[in-house]
Amino acid sequence: MARLAASSLLSWYLGALLGLAVGEVAYLVFPSTITHPEAFAVVGMAAYFTAIVRAPLTGIVLIVEMTNTYAQMLPLLVACFSAYAVADFVMDRPIYEALLERDLARDGRLQDLQAPLVLEYMVQEGARFEGKHVHELGLPDGCILVTLHRGLMETVPTMQTRLEAGDRLTAVIAPQAAEALLVLREGCDSLPTQE
Secondary structure (H helix, E strand, C coil), rough: HHHHHHHHHHHHHHHHHHHHHHHHHHHHCCCCCCCCHHHHHHHHHHHHHHHCCCCHHHHHHHHHHHHHHCCCCCHHHHHHHHHHHHHHHHHCHHHHHEEEEHHHHHHHHHHHCCCCCEEEEECCECCCCCCCCHHHCCCCCEEEEEEEEEEEEEEEECCEEEEECEEEEEEEHHHCCCCCHHHHHHCCEEEECCC
């Protein structure tokens, strides 16, 4: 838990530094337009937090609470939702999901799940799951695919649903099906290219 708190604080600090750097550069380029370059630090904190955690509204609310003002609401909205879109576009996983999977996979502790997990995976191009039907994936009992996002369409996958690159799958994993974490991760990641 302390490691998660430290990573959140580090994201706030790095975001503030990056935002301040952008503000200072903007002030040098447009000195008559930018009157408070330090305000960029606050917006940078929220945007960086959003990109790492994938929680734009949380980032905005935390900054509004910290500053006790709504004056930066528009820049916060634009920066946070832009950061979310960029992180989603580059298919970067949220930090808490990545840390959870790493911790569960370390030392064979996959069987230590205490409660069901809800995780999202994206089928990468060239992945083992690409082009397969759901019944061919080899998912263990206790792992259910509950939604499939393909472009703007959202459906509930059936056994006959064929997966394509770019599909986002939401899976519910029961404690007794912890090995599904590895099956889903390996099946959705791109296969290494042979050279």
